[in-house]
Amino acid sequence: MSRLPIIAGNWKMNNTIKETKELLTALIPLVKDAKCEVAVCVPYTSIAAAGDLLRGTNIKLGAENIHWADKGAFTGEISADMLKELNVEYVIVGHSERRQYFGETDETVNKRAKAALSKGIKPIICVGELLNERESGKTDEVVIRQTNGAFVGIDAAELKNIVIAYEPVWAIGTGKTATSEDADKTIAVIRNAVKELYGKGAADAMRIQYGGSMNAKNVAELMAMPNIDGGLIGGASLKAEDFKNVVLYR
Numbered sequence: 001m002s003r004l005p006i007i008a009g010n011w012k013m014n015n016t017i018k019e020t021k022e023l024l025t026a027l028i029p030l031v032k033d034a035k036c037e038v039a040v041c042v043p044y045t046s047i048a049a050a051g052d053l054l055r056g057t058n059i060k061l062g063a064e065n066i067h068w069a070d071k072g073a074f075t076g077e078i079s080a081d082m083l084k085e086l087n088v089e090y091v092i093v094g095h096s097e098r099r100q101y102f103g104e105t106d107e108t109v110n111k112r113a114k115a116a117l118s119k120g121i122k123p124i125i126c127v128g129e130l131l132n133e134r135e136s137g138k139t140d141e142v143v144i145r146q147t148n149g150a151f152v153g154i155d156a157a158e159l160k161n162i163v164i165a166y167e168p169v170w171a172i173g174t175g176k177t178a179t180s181e182d183a184d185k186t187i188a189v190i191r192n193a194v195k196e197l198y199g200k201g202a203a204d205a206m207r208i209q210y211g212g213s214m215n216a217k218n219v220a221e222l223m224a225m226p227n228i229d230g231g232l233i234g235g236a237s238l239k240a241e242d243f244k245n246v247v248l249y250r
């Protein structure tokens, strides 16, 4: 089964509008011949400016979070309609920083993913174990629980619009990467969880990224693994040249 890899930047809380314009102006020509799908998930305040610059390019526009309600008394939150109006195509849900610092749970991840799908926005659903979970041999149990939780009530017809990102939390922003074998093995566990839920065809078709200190040096080795279908890139997405070197890994 050949799956088109997707490499997405996660800018986190970085880049003003001015910096967004500078970064994307430099990036667009550098990645125009990419052989994979490319996306940048940017802070809410940068979405409109990024959308203007990315129109007509091969870089897809993404956001970093979404609320599940259509509208209402949710101060500080952003709805699917608001993102849709800005032509957002992808949205990260359940990033470990949201789980750790903002009380995100498997249930809210599921609600956010469903809200995105209901408006035609593709969720990048993040799963991954904490260091102590890895050290106590719970990695598989954690990613299976998170995967099962994220997909509750999601129709099989929607699966083509979902990307999963396996991000071991201890590897995010730390410079530590899972070995390509470990990453591949855990992604196979996640793929098997999708198989248990939706069957082999769906599991084989599901794109599952690796994320966690992925950069120009380790991208080729990680991408050579059979289960790894791209990357969610934090630090190495913040400079055009660095991100280009990840995107053009082959």
Ligand code: PEP
Pocket (backbone or CB within 6 Å): 010, 012, 167, 171, 172, 173, 174, 175, 211, 212, 213, 214, 232, 233, 234, 235, 236
């Ligand atoms: C991330 O934020 O999803 C991430 C993987 O960050 P980094 O690449 O910096 O580890």
